[in-house]
Amino acid sequence: MRNVTVAAAQMGPVAQTETRAAVVDRLIVMLEQAAGHGADLVVYPELALTTFFPRWHFEEDAELDAYYEREMPGPETAPLFAKAKQLGIGFSLGYAELTPDGRRFNTAILVGPDGALLGKYRKIHLPGHRENEPWRAFQHLEKRYFLPGNLGFRVFDGFGGRVGMCICNDRRWPETYRVMGLQGVEMILLGYNTPIHNPPAPEHDRLSWHHNTLVMQSAAYQNATFVVGVAKAGMEEGVHHMGGTQIIAPTGETIASAVTEGDEVIFAECDLGLCKSYRESVFAFERHREPDAYRLITGTKGCVSPEEAVLIDPALGHED
Amino acid sequence: MRNVTVAAAQMGPVAQTETRAAVVDRLIVMLEQAAGHGADLVVYPELALTTFFPRWHFEEDAELDAYYEREMPGPETAPLFAKAKQLGIGFSLGYAELTPDGRRFNTAILVGPDGALLGKYRKIHLPGHRENEPWRAFQHLEKRYFLPGNLGFRVFDGFGGRVGMCICNDRRWPETYRVMGLQGVEMILLGYNTPIHNPPAPEHDRLSWHHNTLVMQSAAYQNATFVVGVAKAGMEEGVHHMGGTQIIAPTGETIASAVTEGDEVIFAECDLGLCKSYRESVFAFERHREPDAYRLITGTKGCVSPEEAVLIDPALGHED
Numbered sequence: 050m051r052n053v054t055v056a057a058a059q060m061g062p063v064a065q066t067e068t069r070a071a072v073v074d075r076l077i078v079m080l081e082q083a084a085g086h087g088a089d090l091v092v093y094p095e096l097a098l099t100t101f102f103p104r105w106h107f108e109e110d111a112e113l114d115a116y117y118e119r120e121m122p123g124p125e126t127a128p129l130f131a132k133a134k135q136l137g138i139g140f141s142l143g144y145a146e147l148t149p150d151g152r153r154f155n156t157a158i159l160v161g162p163d164g165a166l167l168g169k170y171r172k173i174h175l176p177g178h179r180e181n182e183p184w185r186a187f188q189h190l191e192k193r194y195f196l197p198g199n200l201g202f203r204v205f206d207g208f209g210g211r212v213g214m215c216i217c218n219d220r221r222w223p224e225t226y227r228v229m230g231l232q233g234v235e236m237i238l239l240g241y242n243t244p245i246h247n248p249p250a251p252e253h254d255r256l257s258w259h260h261n262t263l264v265m266q267s268a269a270y271q272n273a274t275f276v277v278g279v280a281k282a283g284m285e286e287g288v289h290h291m292g293g294t295q296i297i298a299p300t301g302e303t304i305a306s307a308v309t310e311g312d313e314v315i316f317a318e319c320d321l322g323l324c325k326s327y328r329e330s331v332f333a334f335e336r337h338r339e340p341d342a343y344r345l346i347t348g349t350k351g352c353v354s355p356e357e358a359v360l361i362d363p364a365l366g367h368e369d
Numbered sequence: 370m371r372n373v374t375v376a377a378a379q380m381g382p383v384a385q386t387e388t389r390a391a392v393v394d395r396l397i398v399m400l401e402q403a404a405g406h407g408a409d410l411v412v413y414p415e416l417a418l419t420t421f422f423p424r425w426h427f428e429e430d431a432e433l434d435a436y437y438e439r440e441m442p443g444p445e446t447a448p449l450f451a452k453a454k455q456l457g458i459g460f461s462l463g464y465a466e467l468t469p470d471g472r473r474f475n476t477a478i479l480v481g482p483d484g485a486l487l488g489k490y491r492k493i494h495l496p497g498h499r500e501n502e503p504w505r506a507f508q509h510l511e512k513r514y515f516l517p518g519n520l521g522f523r524v525f526d527g528f529g530g531r532v533g534m535c536i537c538n539d540r541r542w543p544e545t546y547r548v549m550g551l552q553g554v555e556m557i558l559l560g561y562n563t564p565i566h567n568p569p570a571p572e573h574d575r576l577s578w579h580h581n582t583l584v585m586q587s588a589a590y591q592n593a594t595f596v597v598g599v600a601k602a603g604m605e606e607g608v609h610h611m612g613g614t615q616i617i618a619p620t621g622e623t624i625a626s627a628v629t630e631g632d633e634v635i636f637a638e639c640d641l642g643l644c645k646s647y648r649e650s651v652f653a654f655e656r657h658r659e660p661d662a663y664r665l666i667t668g669t670k671g672c673v674s675p676e677e678a679v680l681i682d683p684a685l686g687h688e689d
Contacts, residue, residue: 148689173659173662174657174658174659175657176651176657197659198662199684199687200684200685200687201662201682201684201685201687202662202685203675203678203685204675205675218657221591221651221652222591222657222658223543223547223587223591224547224658224659224662224663224666227543227544227663227665227666228662228663228665228666230672231665231666231669231671231672231673231678232665232672232673232674232675232678233672233673233674247650247651249649249650250646250647250649250650250651252646253620253646253647253650253651256620256621256622259621259622260590260621263583263586263587263590263621264587264590264591266583266587267543267583267584267586267587267588268587270580270583270584271541271542271543271584300573300576301576301579301580301583302576302579326570326572326573327570327573328672329569329570330567330569330570330573331496331541331567331570331573332541333671334670334671334672335670335671335672336671337494337495337496337538337542338494338542338544338670338671339493339494339517339544339670340666340667340668340669340670342493342518342521342522342544342548343544343547343548343666343667344667345547345548345551345552346544346547346548346551346660346663346666346667347660347663347664347666347667348660349551349660350654350655350658350659350660351551351653351654351655351656351658352550352551352552352553352648352654352655353551353552354552354553355523355524355525355552358523358551358552362521364519364520364521365520365521365522365523367519367520367521369468
């Protein structure tokens, strides 16, 4: 038995005017609640420290910069780090990162129970668009405000197992989980901010919860890993963000769920040994995967015609 | 509107002693039923013409050979082809293929409404094992009786859209669907024979239906395609095969389901235009995929350590 008690700390809305100090206070309240239930690890959402600012188009860099962290921990986040270390609990936290040389990333870090930085991830699948599109009820300017992550989908040793991270839109792409699965990941920590309404395709809005659960459950099963999906939820600055925070086992079953759209901590004691039963049978990659048939996955970014596909993978033109 | 009415023709068990002629009669009964409901296309299961023979270890090749087709159509399957052509209905059919030069494949073909062969697929992800394992309640010797398919995951023009095929265990691997998704597939035809009991991991048996629906629904959504999953179901020669035949829309919703474990035809009128709404928004591959981060997927067959992963994809070792 390698048991990890993980807490998913869903957040309710963060107002544009809410200070970092006030948000950090909320995070600490949930940290203490998690500690009271014996948690080893607390998972916070994507961009947890501020409102979901990519919904606005900012003309001025200075206005935009206010949402980014220049150091981690910084003066405003240090109390969270101190409290976690004092309680002996690890955590993962999503935030907007501004590097000393001016690059912007949508980032998550993994901190050990002793306060050590165990890992960092920068969001790879940036959704949305680059230019202001005034016809939308609200913007989704992640492609404008962040560079695609440059650290890959890594895994990190910690909490008695192998832990990975991804962020929000990454969860819709099976490639995300597979790259970590191929490194033996046992628990994937995944914060998100997902408006229920998607302006370019409002016909999908009714399916937000179905899709959220579907992509995380299938990934957990197909990669023999726990998945901890954590929302920033509720009505934030006029935009309704979905909740759906849940902890999923390698069976593809949701084993804990949030039931509100506010700050809410849910828990599960996860036996990382459960991954093995899938990884050594139906998903024994080394026996059953057939990567020679997968060349198109890395060979093209977008759709190609069957004729173009043969140029990328000649096996697709093989006769008999 | 590009509407295709597809029929999923689930089969009940086929006894070891049942003749090809008797099975073909059953297929024709379902074909006529489908025609009566205006079907354009009928999808039959994997290895539809015989009992699921990989459950036995055969000492003699002659005994094994009895389950394979040397030509398609052959004398026993010709009536199916003739009736389909007469009714103007296309179909896909799974069967064991023995080539003139002695190679064995687990194969499916796609036949147009005019009787023309539109496409062929040979199963790539062969489950099970190679050697007789007497401790099992029954064998699963697909790795012994078939070569891995050598035709890749192709797509074919037909029925007013772009159609692909895969077989049984292929459906558990997200790579299967993605390779077809990258070629713009709009409908994936997928026959299967799945014993509920998996001897090496009986702890998963209770989840057969959950996993079956989960992998097909997530794939339909993530690749903006219809998926038609068709079982050979019921108690066949003492082994209980799951049903769960269903037709799934690009929304990730099951839109038609079988409710028996016998011969049963279910239908759906599928608007292939529905694929577009996903393919041009959340799953606009050309805007949102990040194949530079996927190198491990084609770079290794089995799990690797994080250290080995960096050798395959140096980006995983990138500093800041």
